[in-house]
Amino acid sequence: xxxxxxxxxxxxxxxxxIIGHRLSEWCGxxxxxxxxxxxxxxxxxxxxxxxxxxxxxxxxxxxxxxADDLAYLRYEHDFRNALxxxxxxGDFALTMMRQFLFDAFRKPLFEALTKSSDEQVAAIAExxxxxxxxxxxxSSEWIIRLGDGTEESHKRTQDALDTLWRxxxxxxxxxxTDKALEAAGIIPSISKIKEEWEKTVNNVLTEATLTLPxxxxxxxxxxxxxxxxxxxxxxxxxxxxxxxYPGAKW
Amino acid sequence: xxxxxxxxxxxxxxxxxxxxxxxxLVDLGVVRDVELIDExxxxxxxxxxxxxxxxxxxxxxxxxxxxxxxxxxxxxxTVLAPAWTTDWISEKGRVKLKEYGIAPPSEELDKSIxxxxxPKVECPQCNSTNTHMVSQFGSTACKAQFRCKDCLEPxxxxxxxx
Numbered sequence: 001x002x003x004x005x006x007x008x009x010x011x012x013x014x015x016x017x018i019i020g021h022r023l024s025e026w027c028g029x030x031x032x033x034x035x036x037x038x039x040x041x042x043x044x045x046x047x048x049x050x051x052x053x054x055x056x057x058x059x060x061x062x063x064x065x066x067a068d069d070l071a072y073l074r075y076e077h078d079f080r081n082a083l084x085x086x087x088x089x090g091d092f093a094l095t096m097m098r099q100f101l102f103d104a105f106r107k108p109l110f111e112a113l114t115k116s117s118d119e120q121v122a123a124i125a126e127x128x129x130x131x132x133x134x135x136x137x138x139s140s141e142w143i144i145r146l147g148d149g150t151e152e153s154h155k156r157t158q159d160a161l162d163t164l165w166r167x168x169x170x171x172x173x174x175x176x177t178d179k180a181l182e183a184a185g186i187i188p189s190i191s192k193i194k195e196e197w198e199k200t201v202n203n204v205l206t207e208a209t210l211t212l213p214x215x216x217x218x219x220x221x222x223x224x225x226x227x228x229x230x231x232x233x234x235x236x237x238x239x240x241x242x243x244x245y246p247g248a249k250w
Numbered sequence: 251x252x253x254x255x256x257x258x259x260x261x262x263x264x265x266x267x268x269x270x271x272x273x274x275l276v277d278l279g280v281v282r283d284v285e286l287i288d289e290x291x292x293x294x295x296x297x298x299x300x301x302x303x304x305x306x307x308x309x310x311x312x313x314x315x316x317x318x319x320x321x322x323x324x325x326x327x328t329v330l331a332p333a334w335t336t337d338w339i340s341e342k343g344r345v346k347l348k349e350y351g352i353a354p355p356s357e358e359l360d361k362s363i364x365x366x367x368x369p370k371v372e373c374p375q376c377n378s379t380n381t382h383m384v385s386q387f388g389s390t391a392c393k394a395q396f397r398c399k400d401c402l403e404p405x406x407x408x409x410x411x412x
Contacts, residue, residue: 044301045391046301048299126332127297131299131300134386
């Protein structure tokens with residue numbers, strides 16, 4: 001099996017799964033009905049992506065695990081999502097900021113992955129990219145509206161940015177796995193993705209009249225399986241059914 | 251094999267979308283291919299959106315249809331590429347959508363959510379283009395919510411995905 005590809009797919013799939021779960025927590029709690037529906041639509045897209053990615057990860061691994069096994073039967077330390085996506089929803093500004101910072105990363109990433117030398121990775125990227133474009137548009141426009149809105153909405157959005165900024169570096173984490181896959185033409189160079197991410201983030205935050213934090217602190221060992229306490233709570237809820245009733249089928 | 255490819259396509263034209271029950275899976279462009287491999291029927295489908303919860307039901311409905319025709323050896327295969335686009339909804343499908351009260355996808359890709367110009371969408375009730383997008387997101391991943399400013403009726407729009 002291609003150990004590197006498996007590792008990469010787990011990172012990619014876990015990002016989708018965990019942010020999808022976080023967004024699903026908004027169901028019934030959105031600030032307005034339309035936004036409640038929008039956030040749960042996003043959640044559905046992400047969980048759908050996670051299913052395709054993890055299903056393929058299971059195939060690459062070749063140990064007979066499917067997407068459900070990988071989602072429901074792994075523990076915190078086996079998860080490889082970035083810490084950004086497991087951060088709690090907070091208020092609407094925080095959720096939107098988390099979404100925007102993540103979408104701005106996912107769009108150039110999926111664009112590049114459509115050219116992957118691995119056919120299935122390219123297919124998943126092509127499918128996900130279409131949805132990601134809608135997501136990024138939605139989150140960007142909310143960031144602009146909230147940042148350049150009232151004094152209160154500006155303050156909350158700036159606070160959200162200050163809170164989440166420390167988790168953004170990790171999105172561009174790179175190790176031997178990435179380098180090997182890049183050499184094989186399976187994934188793009190992460191520095192190119194970072195350039196595009198910075199461009200989008202700068203443009204939108206400027207229009208939103210928000211200020212980029214200057215402190216250099218950054219956290220992030222999620223790719224190594226070291227998570228914040230938040231992930232355990234997410235998994236407790238997400239995995240409850242499969243843990244309590246092993247093998248339960250829909 | 252007692253049926254031809256054409257006959258199998260014909261059977262599939264009687265399998266309806268579980269969420270928009272006026273459209274068949276063929277109208278929707280979800281059925282991509284039918285292959286006869288020796289005695290086996292292979293039907294290839296593709297999801298509209300990654301998380302479309304109807305996919306599993308579609309698969310089962312296709313299996314039920316094939317069962318009902320006495321076909322035993324079959325496989326329903328899901329592929330992601332090429333990715334589904336609203337361009338694949340047939341002309342017949344577009345007419346049926348409108349009659350059902352859902353505005354079919356317009357040719358323009360939607361450029362706006364909060365800002366900019368939403369696509370010009372015709373009200374499926376009174377045909378007015380004096381309509382307003384209430385939300386980009388609707389009851390299913392593939393629909394947006396609109397309201398007609400002339401007849402005042404709310405309606406759904408099958409949003410353009412390219």
